[in-house]
Amino acid sequence: MGRALLAEAGPSCSGTPARAFPCLLPAPVSVTHRQGQAGAAMAAALIWISLLVGLLEGLGGTEAQQTTLHPLVGRVFVHTLDHESFLQRPEHVFSVSAPIPITYHAHLQGHPDLPRWLRYTQRSPYQPGFLYGTATPEDRGHQIIEVTAYNRDSFNTTQQMLVLLIGDPEGPLLPYQAEFLVRSHDVEEVLPSIPASRFLTALGGLWEPAELQLVNITSALDRGGRVPLPIEGRKEGVYIKVGSASPFSTCLKMVVSPDSHARCAQGQPPLLSCYDTLAPHFRVDWCNVSLVDKSVPEPADEAPAPGDGILEHDPFFCPPTEATNRDFLTDALVTLLVPLLVALLLTLLLAYVMCCRREGRLKRDLATSDIQMVHHRTIRGNTEELRQMASSREVPRPLSTLPMFNVHTGERLPPQVDSAQVPLILDQH
Structure with missing residues (x-):
């Protein structure tokens, strides 16, 4: 310019x-x-x-980048969302050494979320994100994943299209599959190719001779695991499923034997007849190892044959007999008449007590002493007299209730001096 x-x-x-x-x-x-x-x-x-x-x-940036990937059915798929692939700067703009926080949002094209076989994880905005999962035979075909990167510093967005062509794997099937719980790692630490290949190499010492391949990687939190405390060395854990065309080794079979399960139930380590080649880089919980043998096909469930609709004779089944006709008139009369009769009897008893068992005023006066009667009449007479005096307007009001009344001199006019300063005894000066 x-x-x-x-x-x-x-x-x-x-x-x-x-x-x-x-x-x-x-x-x-x-x-x-x-x-x-x-x-x-x-x-x-x-x-x-x-x-x-x-x-x-x-x-x-308006034109989304397009990348074609080839996941395989029954094999783990891992795609790294690296910051450098989304940060496209012009040639004359120098790169900044400071890390740039970027977060990602991935979803299936035309849908708000990812397909059921695919997961997304990112530990922090300064670390790369991962799309990982294992496709099933039902997911075979063509899928498009839209990934949007958000720059948390400049609020710029970059979009990328991932075209997934899901196909069948080449080579032999993997009927023998073993799943291990690695407690010393998080899921983001084993998704890169180097830690994954290191795990397969270490596991080869326990499973010989076998060509091992990763089948699935799942975080322990997705299996119901608990979030660890923020203490150094505590990890979430990750489940790693490995498949092979070779049968299981004797060492792995001994780990899942009933004796090993009994020792795990008592809090003891299981039986391990070989050297643990996974230690110390991978701390495996040997009580959570599971072996799946798919070499023997499972018997197909027999389809139920349609019957004639008539139940066979069963000595343990006694169908109820038909209910007989009943007359509920007696029950209705008993339900209504018995409470009415009881209420009537109680009413008659109360009437007898209130009317026929009264003592009367004359009887009570004869039973009362003369002194008590005179005292009672005197109280009543005095009460009536006080009421008459109170109702009469001719009685003068007390002087203490009149306004501007001096309690010391008896004057009704305002005092000439402050009466509060006059001593009660005039001789005292």
Whole structure:
């Protein structure tokens, strides 16, 4: 961009940039003014260059990259989402040594999530992501995975298309499969090719002679495992399934024997007749080893034959007999009449107690002493007299209730002096 501006300026616009840009403007009035115009022109040119570079980057990022992959049925598939494959910078832009946080979102084209056989994991935005899983025969065919990368610093997005052509593997089948629980690793640590090949090489010492291949890799958290404490050395664990065309070795068969299961139930290590070649790089939980033999086909379930619909005679089955007709009139009468009769009897008893068993006023007066009766009449008479006096308006009000009444002098007018300062005993001064 800067060279194009210099070429359009003509031959007189050659030299340093500080002298090139001012030649596009009118003749300077002074040296200071010319230097200010040169700085402003240079700043504007740099801004336009950066904007054009960003526009070109955006136009280049709109077209999603397309990558074709070939997963195999019954074999583990691992694809690394590396930051460098999504960070496409122009040649003149220098790379930054500081790591850039990037997160990914992957989904099946036309669907909000990944297919059931494929999983995604990423430990942190500064580490690469992984797409891994094992395709089943039902997933055979053509699938497109859309991966969107988010730059957490610049908020830029980059899209990538993964075309998965799922086919059948070549070579012999893997009817003998063994699954191991490796507690010393997380799933992200065994997905790269180097740790996976190292595990197969170490396992070859326990399973000879066999050509081992990875069948599946699953995080222990997906199997119901618990998240470990944030302590150094604690890992989530990972299940690694390995397949082979050769039968299991005697060492592996002894690990899953009933005696080994009994020792594991008591908290003891299982029986291991050979040297543990996986240690110390891989700490395997030998009590969680499972062996699957698919060399012998399972018997097909017999289809149920349709019958005639009539049950055969069974001595343990006694069908209920037909219910006889019953008359519920007696039950209804008993249910209604018995409570009514009981309520009637209680009503009669209460009426007898309230009406026929009353003592009467005359009987109570005769049973009361004369002194108590006189006392009672006196109280009632005094009460009536007080009520009459209270109802009469002719009785004067007490002086203490009148307004502006002096309790010391008895005057009803406001006192001439403050009565609170007058001593109660006048002789005291």
